[in-house]
Amino acid sequence: MTATATRRRRFSVGKGFAWAYLIGVLVVTIFPFYWILRTALSDNYALSAHPASPLPVGFTWGPFKRVLGLATTQESIAEGGSGASIEIGHFLVNSVVYASVSTALIVFFSTLAAYAFSRLHWRGRDFMFSLFLTALMVPGILTLLPNFVLVKELGLLNTFAGMILPGALFSAFNIFFLRQFMLGLSTETEEAALLDGAGRLRVLFGITLPMSSGPIITLSILGFIGMWNDYFWPLLVTSDDSVQPLTLALAVFKQSSPQSQPDWAGLMAATLVAALPMLALFMVFGRRIVNSIGFSGIK
Amino acid sequence: MAVLETTARDQRAAGEATRRRKNARRTTNPYSPAHRGDAKLAWVLIAPALVGFAVFAAYPTLRGIYLSFTDFAVLSPPEWIGLDNYRQLLHDEVFWSSLGVTVYFVLLSVTLSLIVSVVTAAVLHRLTSSTVVRGLIILPFLISAVVAGTVWWWMLDSQLGIVNIVIKAFGGDGIQFLTSRDWAIPSVALINVWKQMGYTSIIIFAGLQTIPPTIYEAGRVDGASELRMFRTLTLPLLRPILALVVVLNVIGAFQVFDIISVTTKGGPANASNVLQMYIYSKAFGQFDFGYAAAMSLALFVILIAITFLQMRLLRASESDTN
Structure with a gap:
């Protein structure tokens, strides 16, 4: 009786550790995605003042406008951008x-x-x-x-x-x-x-x-x-943007960002834009994708 | 790229295939009327694959070997120079340091990824079969290495990056993750582990699901603890899948390029200049295609040797039970 009880308790302590580990792994896995979003909705100058804020600082759609080419070059530079943009539709x-x-x-x-x-x-x-x-x-x-x-x-x-x-x-x-x-x-x-x-x-x-x-x-x-x-x-x-895919467009956009003071908010907006189609696909086919990967290993 | 990542998987199943094929031959008569005209159709069906194999796999391989013995700058025709490229290779300090950097990266990345993935898969298997959890874990695999590299480049920034801010909040000194010689490769390896870990975990998880639960019940009756069962039952039974995963990870890690090209670009001062990066810069920065081909061939020989060694060491085709 006592032996069983002890084992069960030890077992559930182990289970607690296992859950803690799993949650830790999930946090590390998911956090960067949240951080992309949080940075992409922030203002560059506010960002350098409050780099640790868990929520967007100086909330603005500016970074997305810069990336999508909806902002003028002056606006873009005023917000810490480089004036470069990604013609998203085209690269998509x-x-x-x-x-x-x-x-x-x-x-x-x-x-x-x-x-x-x-x-x-x-x-x-x-x-x-x-x-x-x-x-x-x-x-x-x-x-x-x-x-x-x-x-x-x-x-x-x-x-x-x-x-x-x-x-x-x-x-x-x-x-x-x-x-x-x-x-x-x-x-x-x-x-x-x-x-x-x-x-x-x-x-x-x-x-x-x-x-x-x-x-x-x-x-x-x-x-x-x-x-x-x-x-x-x-x-x-490819060297011509008429055929280059989105991954290359993101790399080019990243290079155009000033090295000393990168346009972090703009970069994260661009990253999100580049990752979004895959994330959307995941929302629709998530289960299928997970099963496919498991299946490919076993066969 | 996808093709080579699957080497091990196929070798493993190849034996089984041969066996099955032999059985098939015994039971069906190839000259039966049902198979009249098969040959013609077969050649038509494999024609596209055959053309692809000949033009984009076999020919480039042979040509790569040939080019490694030439001086070739793309614009003018290649000029035969015998073993000069290989002689240069022996004395090229950057090449040897690249090789060292690459091996260091592979060891760090594969070891870490394997440990985390095995533990994660085992924990998942024990706790939950939720597809949502597995889906979340796999997210980093879905995004490109360029995206992953860019995000971590931001998060690891020495001034505004959140990782350093957290370290400093706990009283630590800030770390120059991607800009110091000591940290460049470990940082890139961490990014790589973050990106690959979910994929590897899911493959191992699928392997765990094939182990019949009765085995564990037997262990439990004998009074074995969870950890003991993991060590003496799970790991040995997983051996074939683990061997596959290690080989895939090693082959992939040896050809790491994307993450490095968007984070450190091989720097600082060649500290993260892995082989593929060096080959790329020789070919497309200095147009020394002959030399780049020689290095590719060297990398190829290394990969083949390592694959064979691993398959032998891990005895991939058999699990410990038989």
């Missing part, structure tokens, strides 16, 4: 095009290849599959520079084609991931359809593809997040 479109086209193409082409590797019988299949898998061993840094040279030679610098093409056709991981899933899928329905005289393509698009929608969505979500946040590759192949 660039990011959406880059991330969604890349993701759609790579997932689609990977699905086709995965079907060929998991359902069709053909000479050379095993060899081709092993060949594809070798690409997993090659780190990005080795192919990035030569790929830059190639894109430049093709005259595709500063074009969406140049940004998207190198990553749109082939992904060893996607093919592998989908093939594994398809191999584990029951083929009964597909075989019945084939016996009924349905063509291979019809089976692929009508049966296999819908049945694989789980992993396809997982890969799409993870791919989209990765592409949306991509910085290094666009940095290499």
